[in-house]
Amino acid sequence: MQQADRFPRIPPAARAAALLSTLALSACEPTNQGYAPDQPVVYSHAVHAGSMKIPCQYCHVAAEQSRFAGIPPAQVCLNCHAQVQKDHPEVLKVKRAVETGTPIRWVRVHRLPDFVTFDHSAHVARGVACQTCHGPVETMGRVEQFAPLTMGWCLDCHRRSWPAAREREAVALLNAPSKGPDGQPYPPGEAPETRANRLTDCAVCHH
Numbered sequence: 001m002q003q004a005d006r007f008p009r010i011p012p013a014a015r016a017a018a019l020l021s022t023l024a025l026s027a028c029e030p031t032n033q034g035y036a037p038d039q040p041v042v043y044s045h046a047v048h049a050g051s052m053k054i055p056c057q058y059c060h061v062a063a064e065q066s067r068f069a070g071i072p073p074a075q076v077c078l079n080c081h082a083q084v085q086k087d088h089p090e091v092l093k094v095k096r097a098v099e100t101g102t103p104i105r106w107v108r109v110h111r112l113p114d115f116v117t118f119d120h121s122a123h124v125a126r127g128v129a130c131q132t133c134h135g136p137v138e139t140m141g142r143v144e145q146f147a148p149l150t151m152g153w154c155l156d157c158h159r160r161s162w163p164a165a166r167e168r169e170a171v172a173l174l175n176a177p178s179k180g181p182d183g184q185p186y187p188p189g190e191a192p193e194t195r196a197n198r199l200t201d202c203a204v205c206h207h
Helices: 011-025 045-051 074-081 090-099 122-125 130-134 151-159 166-175
Strands: none
Touching: 011 130
């Protein structure tokens, strides 16, 4: 007598559906795009970076020299607010934090996986604008995650020459091939999109 199958037979249609579901799920990258948490101090980039035109790096001084842009010390806020709107309820929260030596517990908005290395200084040094990744922060009353920050999104930047004035030259210079068939460099922003170059090597971000 023939031994019964140890495992039940799965109809071909069910196997195909399971395979398609697995492929679909594996193609999805998690993203917190649009995440805009409440913060312990109400702070408007629209006012400070937008209306007041305060440069990003006045507060985020580490962006030029470090992997991390950093959260400014509360004392930086008081450089202005010791004189300007010093009795505003939100300013008083900052003042109290400085006086008591208590850190303000800001809620992190942008978070990459632990196996990804991102260096702010490398991007700032090459003229990549803050808005490239963070969106129009100068219009945000509350900061939100503008870009998906997925691997595919980052690779798209690394593959192409950008049309934006400040960024196109920097990315065109880094994006192989940097010279045309005649041996002359491509004009900024006109280098062809490349699927593979030294910026798309795994070790650039995973090390």
